[in-house]
Amino acid sequence: MLDSSADRAVGETPPVVSKRSRGLSDRAIAWLFVAPSIFLLLAVNIFPLIWTVRLSFTNFRVNRPNAEVQFVGLKNYISVLTDGDIWQTMQATAHFLIWTIVLQVLIGFALAYLINKKFRGNDMWTTIIVLPMMLSPAVVGNFWTFLYQPQIGLFNYAVGYLTGTDPSTFSMIGDVSLAPWAIVIVDTWMWTPFVMLICLAGLRSIPSSIYEAAECDRASKWRQFWTITIPMVLPFLMLAVLFRGIENFKMFDLVVQLTGGGPGSITELTSINLKREAFEKWRTGYASAYAVILFVTVFGLASIYVKALNKVKQR
Amino acid sequence: MSSYSVTEPSARQKWAAGTLVVIYALITILPLLWIIATSFKSPSDAIAYPPKTLFEPTLEGYVNLFTTRTRATEQDLKELGEPKTWYDRIVRKDGFIIAGPSRFLERFSNSMIIGFGSTVLCIVLGTAAAYAFSRFKVPLKDDLLFFILSTRMMPPIAVAIPIFLMFRSLGLNDTHAGMILLYTAVNLSLAVWLLKGFIDEIPIEYEEAALIDGYTRFQAFYKVVLPQAMTGIASTAIFCLIFAWNEYAFAVLLTSGTAQTAPPFIPTIIGVGGQDWPAVAAGATLFLVPVMIFTIVLRKHLLRGITFGAVRK
Numbered sequence: 001m002l003d004s005s006a007d008r009a010v011g012e013t014p015p016v017v018s019k020r021s022r023g024l025s026d027r028a029i030a031w032l033f034v035a036p037s038i039f040l041l042l043a044v045n046i047f048p049l050i051w052t053v054r055l056s057f058t059n060f061r062v063n064r065p066n067a068e069v070q071f072v073g074l075k076n077y078i079s080v081l082t083d084g085d086i087w088q089t090m091q092a093t094a095h096f097l098i099w100t101i102v103l104q105v106l107i108g109f110a111l112a113y114l115i116n117k118k119f120r121g122n123d124m125w126t127t128i129i130v131l132p133m134m135l136s137p138a139v140v141g142n143f144w145t146f147l148y149q150p151q152i153g154l155f156n157y158a159v160g161y162l163t164g165t166d167p168s169t170f171s172m173i174g175d176v177s178l179a180p181w182a183i184v185i186v187d188t189w190m191w192t193p194f195v196m197l198i199c200l201a202g203l204r205s206i207p208s209s210i211y212e213a214a215e216c217d218r219a220s221k222w223r224q225f226w227t228i229t230i231p232m233v234l235p236f237l238m239l240a241v242l243f244r245g246i247e248n249f250k251m252f253d254l255v256v257q258l259t260g261g262g263p264g265s266i267t268e269l270t271s272i273n274l275k276r277e278a279f280e281k282w283r284t285g286y287a288s289a290y291a292v293i294l295f296v297t298v299f300g301l302a303s304i305y306v307k308a309l310n311k312v313k314q315r
Numbered sequence: 316m317s318s319y320s321v322t323e324p325s326a327r328q329k330w331a332a333g334t335l336v337v338i339y340a341l342i343t344i345l346p347l348l349w350i351i352a353t354s355f356k357s358p359s360d361a362i363a364y365p366p367k368t369l370f371e372p373t374l375e376g377y378v379n380l381f382t383t384r385t386r387a388t389e390q391d392l393k394e395l396g397e398p399k400t401w402y403d404r405i406v407r408k409d410g411f412i413i414a415g416p417s418r419f420l421e422r423f424s425n426s427m428i429i430g431f432g433s434t435v436l437c438i439v440l441g442t443a444a445a446y447a448f449s450r451f452k453v454p455l456k457d458d459l460l461f462f463i464l465s466t467r468m469m470p471p472i473a474v475a476i477p478i479f480l481m482f483r484s485l486g487l488n489d490t491h492a493g494m495i496l497l498y499t500a501v502n503l504s505l506a507v508w509l510l511k512g513f514i515d516e517i518p519i520e521y522e523e524a525a526l527i528d529g530y531t532r533f534q535a536f537y538k539v540v541l542p543q544a545m546t547g548i549a550s551t552a553i554f555c556l557i558f559a560w561n562e563y564a565f566a567v568l569l570t571s572g573t574a575q576t577a578p579p580f581i582p583t584i585i586g587v588g589g590q591d592w593p594a595v596a597a598g599a600t601l602f603l604v605p606v607m608i609f610t611i612v613l614r615k616h617l618l619r620g621i622t623f624g625a626v627r628k
């Protein structure tokens with residue numbers, strides 16, 4: 001369409017003038033416009049990725065630049081996969097991932113459902129609920145350590161006030177059994193609004209005529225909810241879960257500021273563990289293999305998930 | 316009952332829904348209000364038990380944030396005479412004297428330079444690429460969303476190793492230019508995706524008309540398409556800015572001195588004898604409040620960026 005009309009315009013002007021006034025050809029402009037972005041993405045996203053893969057087969061260490069670099073084959077991969085600490089880290093990540101997603105989906109959907117009742121002022125309250133997710137996770141995580149202080153923290157005081165326990169008797173980030181929940185609570189507080197916003201968009205995309213038709217057929221509200229609302233929102237909800245899943249799998253800033261992986265290594269999520277290997281122990285080759293394994297895991301899981309998502313969408 | 320509609324919730328439902336949402340909103344905003352309140356407390360009020368909601372406001376936290384202080388003996392204080400400024404007075408009350416400015420202002424301006432720098436670069440590159448993706452046949456077009464997703468699957472720590480090595484050999488470690496390039500690249504794929512969505516919505520007929528009127532393709536781009544895409548460009552820019560402003564993982568690994576931004580700096584504020592909570596809170600307040608105001612003022616434009624363009628309109 002575009003080309004033909006542009007060509008027509010060219011055809012109607014004398015060839016010499018047209019060549020000058022047309023300036024660069026479409027093809028040249030397309031390349032001129034795309035090339036810088038592609039170059040930057042290749043240099044900063046793709047190239048490091050390839051480099052990571054290459055490093056993962058060597059015994060290179062950043063802090064020993066003069067040592068001879070040897071090709072060690074799959075040794076790094078084997079030692080990552082046979083390392084017991086990694087499995088503990090994976091467990092901590094799984095606990096964090098599952099509970100944050102469950103809580104955020106339940107609360108986020110409930111909030112979206114309530115906001116969609118269009119009560120007066122819902123716009124303003126939605127904005128207030130969205131605030132936490134716009135803020136710097138590291139700064140917020142750091143500040144939550146203050147709210148979690150046993151004696152003086154607001155969180156402990158509130159829990160103590162509501163349950164009648166002494167707020168100085170429990171420490172959310174110092175206790176092995178509570179710390180995994182401490183990070184779940186802050187992440188849920190911060191990211192529930194994200195799930196809520198996507199659900200809200202899903203709810204608003206349902207045409208009211210469907211409910212009107214269901215009402216004519218005398219379908220109960222309960223039935224309408226399960227046969228109209230839920231299936232229509234499901235693709236949106238699944239998309240929200242995908243984004244939250246990817247983000248929380250690589251969670252670093254919030255948790256590293258909140259617990260630093262502690263106490264012990266009970267909240268040491270994969271990214272924190274990886275940082276320790278790469279930038280504290282300086283086992284560059286090992287950490288690269290670790291990174292590649294993580295990437296392949298997420299990539300594989302996400303691909304399967306996206307396939308499922310597309311099936312739900314088509315239904 | 317003539318105005319009864321099956322899709323319009325009843326007044327009672329609205330009231331119940333509204334109450335629940337307001338309760339949740341109040342609980343969710345409480346930690347943020349607490350940060351702001353703590354920044355105006357004295358150190359002893361900040362750690363009082365039970366937590367104090369009523370207190371005498373003081374700027375001590377802010378003074379401590381912007382200065383470094385040393386303990387002074389009574390002798391020293393007497394020799395110095397009366398404090399000359401209001402901030403001197405606050406510091407001397409606790410037996411300290413101001414030794415010099417802290418590094419907070421420097422970190423804060425680093426955040427500004429890197430945030431705005433990367434946003435501008437990202438928008439310039441992103442708008443051009445998005446226009447090309449939207450209007451021309453370009454290879455890789457269909458893989459764009461997948462590409463965005465896959466670059467976001469890699470934990471920042473994992474790519475930080477080779478980026479660290481690459482920046483070191485290029486002399487970009489701990490420089491503003493390095494961080495601007497890095498944040499631009501991180502934001503770019505998403506920015507292109509969002510901008511493409513906005514440009515797709517501008518009817519192609521406008522440009523065709525301009526081309527027929529004798530505009531070159533380039534003129535048509537910046538005289539016809541750009542003004543129409545301004546709202547979209549602005550909301551994408553806000554999103555890029557907020558990301559760069561909040562980023563921590565790359566900042567903490569790749570910067571230490573000259574180019575360090577505020578997020579890695581704020582948690583390191585430590586007072587004499589334990590963490591100086593009012594100063595930390597003051598730093599957090601100055602850092603977080605601009606984003607809060609941004610969010611409230613520009614809420615309508617932010618939605619698309621937040622939801623990764625998954626949600627149109």
